[in-house]
Amino acid sequence: MAAETTQNTHARMQRLAAVRPRLVSFARLQLREPALAEDTVQEALATAIEKDDDFAGRSGYETWVFGILKYKILDALRAQRRQGKWQPFVDDGDNEAIDRQFQQSGHWQVAARPSDWGDPEATFANEHFWQVFDACMIALPDNIARVFSLRELMGLSTADICKETGLKENNCWVILHRARLRLRACIERGYLSEHAPQHGLSERGK
Amino acid sequence: MIKMMLCREATRLMSKRLDAPLGLGERLSLRLHLGMCRPCRHCNAQFDVLHRVGHHFDAEPNADKSDNAPRS
Structure with a gap:
């Protein structure tokens, strides 16, 4: 691996650490279970590190990472739904x-x-x-x-x-x-x- | 003569327009209502703010603003 590439990778790891709090608050708002949100962000970060080569210096690193997180959140939501954790929406006229x-x-x-x-x-x-x-x-x-x-x-x-x-x-x-x-x-x-x-x-x- | 739409119904259209195209009649009556109702204009602007919150999470911190979603 060229020295320059290593340096870029290192810079991206720092950006990951910097964006993490935003990823967590985003996941919490969507999943509404703090522990599950943390786990989902962990998975997204692991995938981002693993697929670092795929990113290959295109612009919009944070957006790319958020894209990964969104996929992970959708998976987590589907699991929540399968596990029957969702209250069904009943239009009870409670307005x-x-x-x-x-x-x-x-x-x-x-x-x-x-x-x-x-x-x-x-x-x-x-x-x-x-x-x-x-x-x-x-x-x-x-x-x-x-x-x-x-x-x-x-x-x-x-x-x-x-x-x-x-x-x-x-x-x-x-x-x-x-x-x-x-x-x-x-x-x-x-x-x-x-x-x-x-x-x-x-x-x-x- | 078009019957003046009520605020509550106007907010329904303000919301729906963010999720689906409105019909011609809906667009016209919403525009007419907004022209005459200041609180509804504020509400409409507030719905727009809510519609844009997502961009402020995943926008680049030092982006070149090309995505129209600058972050603080």
Whole structure:
């Protein structure tokens, strides 16, 4: 192995160590079992090291590693499902968290009216936003959070989510609508208030 | 005369548009509603923020911003 290659490999190992906290918080949000999330990240890191030659200096190393993690997460999710760990989604009409945001007439409740979060880039750059986001994701019921994160974190289409979960596409849209409304209300309470969130995951990197 | 859509229904379309193409009628009534309703415009922007959170995990820390998903 040429000296230069060894050096590149070494540099990538350092990048792996640096990206690890982000991999863990991503996996936790998706799998909602901290120990399983750790194991899944370990597997992804092992695969990334093993397949280091495959990467061969293309750009986007972190994105490549996240791609590996996403495959591992999907495997772990399928195992969770097989083991019967998923509560089936029952549309029991329990929309309370959403009903609270609207008047009977269909207009926003005055207290729940969405306000301006400001420049999205500034929002994403704000550590407090991410702490609130983590806390609000944890507060979501598992089966709603799972569909939301499959869509918005894993980037699956709703058609693929149907395959993974056995849901009908229409149900997916209903769930995503609820998830977004609940998250926006939760984030707005936590993010715009002076209050720090009750707990944030400290795992997330910078 | 198009009946004015209600906020709750508007949020359904704001959400659906992130997952599937809306029909012409849906697009028009959503646009009309957003034009007249500031809280819904904020909600729409918030849904967009939520739609982009995933990119902020796997984007390169020192990326050349070519993927439109700059990280802090």
